[in-house]
Amino acid sequence: MNMRGEFKNIRRLVVKVGTSTLIHANGQLNLERMERLVRELADLHNRDIEVVLVSSGAVGTGANRMNMKKIPKTLPEKQALAAIGQGRLLHMYEKFFADYGKTVAQVLLTREDLDERIRYLNATNTLLAILNMQVIPIINENDTVVVEEIKIGDNDTLSTMVAGIINADLLIILSDVDGFYDSNPRTNKNARLQSEVYEITEAMEANAVARGTTFASGGMLTKLKSARICMAAGIPMVIANSAEKNVIRRIVAGEELGTVFVPREEKMPSRKKWLAFGSAEHGQIQVDHGAELALLNRGKSLLASGVTAVADDFERGTVIGVINAAGREIARGLTNYSSIEIRQIAGHKSGDIEKILGTKDYDEVIHRDNLWVNSL
Ligand code: GLU
Numbered sequence: 054m055n056m057r058g059e060f061k062n063i064r065r066l067v068v069k070v071g072t073s074t075l076i077h078a079n080g081q082l083n084l085e086r087m088e089r090l091v092r093e094l095a096d097l098h099n100r101d102i103e104v105v106l107v108s109s110g111a112v113g114t115g116a117n118r119m120n121m122k123k124i125p126k127t128l129p130e131k132q133a134l135a136a137i138g139q140g141r142l143l144h145m146y147e148k149f150f151a152d153y154g155k156t157v158a159q160v161l162l163t164r165e166d167l168d169e170r171i172r173y174l175n176a177t178n179t180l181l182a183i184l185n186m187q188v189i190p191i192i193n194e195n196d197t198v199v200v201e202e203i204k205i206g207d208n209d210t211l212s213t214m215v216a217g218i219i220n221a222d223l224l225i226i227l228s229d230v231d232g233f234y235d236s237n238p239r240t241n242k243n244a245r246l247q248s249e250v251y252e253i254t255e256a257m258e259a260n261a262v263a264r265g266t267t268f269a270s271g272g273m274l275t276k277l278k279s280a281r282i283c284m285a286a287g288i289p290m291v292i293a294n295s296a297e298k299n300v301i302r303r304i305v306a307g308e309e310l311g312t313v314f315v316p317r318e319e320k321m322p323s324r325k326k327w328l329a330f331g332s333a334e335h336g337q338i339q340v341d342h343g344a345e346l347a348l349l350n351r352g353k354s355l356l357a358s359g360v361t362a363v364a365d366d367f368e369r370g371t372v373i374g375v376i377n378a379a380g381r382e383i384a385r386g387l388t389n390y391s392s393i394e395i396r397q398i399a400g401h402k403s404g405d406i407e408k409i410l411g412t413k414d415y416d417e418v419i420h421r422d423n424l425w426v427n428s429l
Contacts, residue, residue: 114138217330
């Protein structure tokens with residue numbers, strides 16, 4: 054399949070820009086980049102492509118406004134800077150987009166907004182309503198109000214969630230690197246840029262640099278994690294350098310720029326998409342090799358007999374992660390039983406559940422319809 058050739062048919066695009074794109078090394082806004090980005094997006098919009106912008110830069114812009122050379126360490130200070138910077142950032146976007154006759158909408162999200170299914174659906178409907186009005190949503194995390202537990206943390210992950218929520222045809226992550234290399238280009242001059250990636254291995258993640266620049270928070274690791282989810286969900290993702298001229302238009306035209314992470318063919322059903330993109334885990338269970346194969350290769354439900362350990366306390370109906378014997382997360386799903394119940398029935402056949410618990414409401418610990426399998 055010629056993946057890049059398909060991009061000219063996209064109808065809905067999510068573009069993520071990082072702080073390193075929007076802010077110069079000295080902390081000042083990079084107005085030229087911002088203006089070029091807006092111009093490209095406005096032009097795609099003129100071609101009837103719905104565009105969503107996920108933009109970082111609130112904290113960095115706030116720091117700049119306050120003449121700080123570095124981002125302070127404490128959370129309240131960062132949150133204060135986000136409050137100072139977000140308004141200013143939006144003001145600039147609004148100004149630039151207005152030059153091309155476009156209206157923008159500010160959407161600030163936290164993990165909590167996507168965590169519960171009902172709020173996830175609400176966020177989805179709002180975003181779709183904005184797109185329907187021919188308005189361009191500009192999304193960031195609501196940094197000012199998040200505390201650790203409800204923080205998404207980085208906008209690579211946020212942009213993946215957004216792409217999943219609105220069923221985007223393509224996610225482009227613009228950064229200060231040309232794409233994904235087979236080794237770190239900052240330390241190895243023989244590192245080769247990968248044009249297409251079909252699989253993300255644990256070795257690739259282990260080699261990825263987790264850190265961004267002074268003002269940015271992402272890095273290659275969060276991008277690979279995002280790519281892994283996009284690929285499993287059927288959404289192509291491209292990482293490219295924001296410094297390239299007309300970078301978005303050229304990618305959409307099918308030009309070989311950056312790295313494309315090629316998804317599997319199918320798109321996911323909506324409940325699974327929420328499990329993959331939105332939900333947060335309330336606990337974890339570990340499974341044996343037999344259960345791992347049943348989940349990964351045979352599309353089966355998870356039965357109590359394959360469970361070997363339970364971590365944390367959780368209720369029935371909450372989202373939990375499933376990890377294999379090596380500790381890698383292989384699936385996430387809605388549990389039919391609480392942690393207390395699973396500790397009792399772990400390792401037992403489904404037929405024994407009633408004897409052990411006194412009742413048996415379900416044969417499976419997680420039904421396959423409520424299970425998202427991360428098999429890459
Ligand atoms: N939400 C943060 C900001 O606007 C940035 C997070 C990120 O860059 O990944 O400053």
